[in-house]
Amino acid sequence: MVFSILVMRTMIDPIDNDRFAVKNSRPGTGLGLFATTAIKKRDFILEYTGERIPTRIADELATKYLFEIDSEWTIDGASRSNTARYVNHDCHPNTEAEIDEDDRIMISAIRDIAAGEELTIDYGDEYFNEFIRPSGCKCASCERGLPSPHVK
Numbered sequence: 352m353v354f355s356i357l358v359m360r361t362m363i364d365p366i367d368n369d370r371f372a373v374k375n376s377r378p379g380t381g382l383g384l385f386a387t388t389a390i391k392k393r394d395f396i397l398e399y400t401g402e403r404i405p406t407r408i409a410d411e412l413a414t415k416y417l418f419e420i421d422s423e424w425t426i427d428g429a430s431r432s433n434t435a436r437y438v439n440h441d442c443h444p445n446t447e448a449e450i451d452e453d454d455r456i457m458i459s460a461i462r463d464i465a466a467g468e469e470l471t472i473d474y475g476d477e478y479f480n481e482f483i484r485p486s487g488c489k490c491a492s493c494e495r496g497l498p499s500p501h502v503k
């Protein structure tokens with residue numbers, strides 16, 4: 352049993368890091384994560400990794416890289432080894448995160464993504480209100496004039 356779990360983990364871990372790369376994003380956005388090959392809708396891309404900390408402690412921290420699993424646990428993804436921290440916010444993203452049965456945060460494509468496209472995710476209302484709303488959203492979709500689901 353232990354063996355089969357290990358094999359499964361190996362299969363879903365992003366060993367093939369040649370599918371994406373950290374590069375400069377649009378001006379003012381800093382670094383971003385970009386697809387280097389075409390990625391199909393629903394394909395697993397990478398895991399959001401980090402230290403597991405109690406959510407009640409995470410709520411006191413002022414870092415951008417907290418990913419809440421549930422009311423009990425949060426992943427602190429601030430480490431540079433967490434490649435997924437480079438995925439920038441977009442109000443109309445091309446990836447989404449799902450919590451699997453082992454409380455791991457798995458990011459996958461929600462539409463076909465072309466080689467060269469930036470990978471984006473919607474970090475949700477709480478993140479938007481705290482980190483984006485104060486200076487206005489500068490994501491590619493908002494810059495194109497698409498209505499943001501976070502701005503009512």
Ligand SMILES: [Zn+2]
Pocket residue numbers: 441442443488489490491492493494499
């Ligand atoms: Zn936006």
